[in-house]
Amino acid sequence: MSKCIGCGVKLQNTNKELKGYINDLNNKYCARCFKTIHYNENIKVDNLNNIDIIKKINKLNYYTIFITDLLSLNQELIDIYKEINNQKILVINKSDLIPSNLILNHLQDNLKKIYHIEEDIIFISAKDNFNLNIITNIINKYQNIIICGETSSGKSTLINKISNSILTTSKYNNTTLDFIKIKYNNGYIYDSPGLIINSKKILNNKINVYAKKLNNNFIYSIDNLKISGLGNITIFIDGNITSKKENLKLNYSYELNNQDILLNNGFIYVKKGIIKSNQELKIRNSIIK
Ligand SMILES: Nc1nc2c(ncn2[C@@H]2O[C@H](COP(=O)(O)OP(=O)(O)OP(=O)(O)O)[C@@H](O)[C@H]2O)c(=O)[nH]1
Ligand SMILES: [Mg+2]
Incomplete structure (x- = not known):
């Protein structure tokens, strides 16, 4: 049985719905690879x-x-x-x-x-x-x-x-x-096939850097995470953040010193500060200090 030279799947010409399908088994790429390469299609398979x-x-x-x-x-x-x-x-x-x-x-x-x-x-x-x-x-x-x-x-x-x-x-x-x-x-x-890490987004764009001075009145939103507090932070993120004045009670509070808050699409470096958030944070010693 021959394999697709693009993705390694076994080629088959019996079921269009299953991976490895190609109408002519003499082709070198499966139909999914052909569509990915030529039409940039995203065809999900297990x-x-x-x-x-x-x-x-x-x-x-x-x-x-x-x-x-x-x-x-x-x-x-x-x-x-x-x-x-x-x-x-x-x-x-x-x-x-x-x-x-x-x-x-x-x-x-x-x-x-x-x-x-x-x-x-x-x-x-x-x-x-x-x-x-x-x-x-x-x-x-x-x-x-x-x-x-x-x-x-x-x-x-x-x-x-x-x-x-x-x-x-x-x-x-x-x-x-x-x-x-x-x-x-x-x-x-x-x-080899890629490993799937839960909840991580893949880096596709240049990492944006935002240096911010936190203030208890302003709340920054990064996806579903909201933070405020006191201190200077630097956000390294593949994406955007928004900020507005909000009267929202943030229930979690952390005193951080040269630590990173991990995000799904980046991290926040806190040199020293008190960070409040709407959810439990994942923290590590900073990789950039
Ligand atoms: N900016 C940048 N993009 C890259 C680099 N290397 C790969 N990419 C892009 O990352 C994406 C994924 O590349 P692939 O080579 O398909 O990744 P893979 O690890 O083989 O992925 P799977 O087979 O799905 O596990 C593509 O859009 C590539 O163009 C790099 O050095 N810099
Ligand atoms: Mg690959």
């Missing part, structure tokens, strides 16, 4: 779950490059990363979207400390070819490697860049549906 993906990665037991973006980094993602038993490295892609005032070496050190990561962490941009030589050096050294990580973090884009492959890529989740083995020099690169 995908492998995180547990099965990690199981297969551990079974393959090759050097593993785990990819995410900066805003998606949270404890849940790191917990999944830590389930990989292979020799591995954490790679933060889409560095081109990170504001230039953030110092990457600094972020690297803080992330290692905060999330207790022993392996190297490197920043790359598959789009802008930034640090891709580090990736090719790893592949040349280990020969067989697995590229895995969060959905839409740019795994297939990276593989296309370094190996001249024609994997399907898109701005939607779950583009790659199965493991894909790609010949590279004397070994293989494996692409």
Whole structure:
């Protein structure tokens, strides 16, 4: 049975409603990939779950490059990363979207400390070819490697860049549906289906930075989160915030010192301040301090 060269799914010509469908089995791409590539359509299908993906990665037991973006980094993602038993490295892609005032070496050190990561962490941009030589050096050294990580973090884009492959890529989740083995020099690169991290939005636009002086009368809204308080904050977010004078009682209060409040699409750095909010906040030591 042949597989789609874009997403790795087994091709079939019997049921249009199921994944892998193509009317002519001699085609190289499934109908879904064809529509994604040519019409930018977002066709949702069920995908492998995180547990099965990690199981297969551990079974393959090759050097593993785990990819995410900066805003998606949270404890849940790191917990999944830590389930990989292979020799591995954490790679933060889409560095081109990170504001230039953030110092990457600094972020690297803080992330290692905060999330207790022993392996190297490197920043790359598959789009802008930034640090891709580090990736090719790893592949040349280990020969067989697995590229895995969060959905839409740019795994297939990276593989296309370094190996001249024609994997399907898109701005939607779950583009790659199965493991894909790609010949590279004397070994293989494996692409893999993206891991789904609950409640995270994928970074698509340049990270916006908003420096704000909080005032108890003004309430800032970021999606469903509302905050006010006293202190200076810096918001790093893929999206917008609004602010207005509101007479709303915010029931949660936090005294923060060099800490980040985690959002679904970014984080808020609080150097020192008292933050009130309408919901329980997820806090970590700041990655930018
Ligand atoms: N700005 C920026 N965008 C990128 C970069 N790398 C990938 N992208 C974009 O991110 C989106 C997802 O890319 P894919 O390569 O399909 O991601 P993936 O990790 O293979 O996704 P799944 O197969 O769905 O798990 C696409 O819109 C890419 O163009 C990068 O370095 N910078
Ligand atoms: Mg992919």
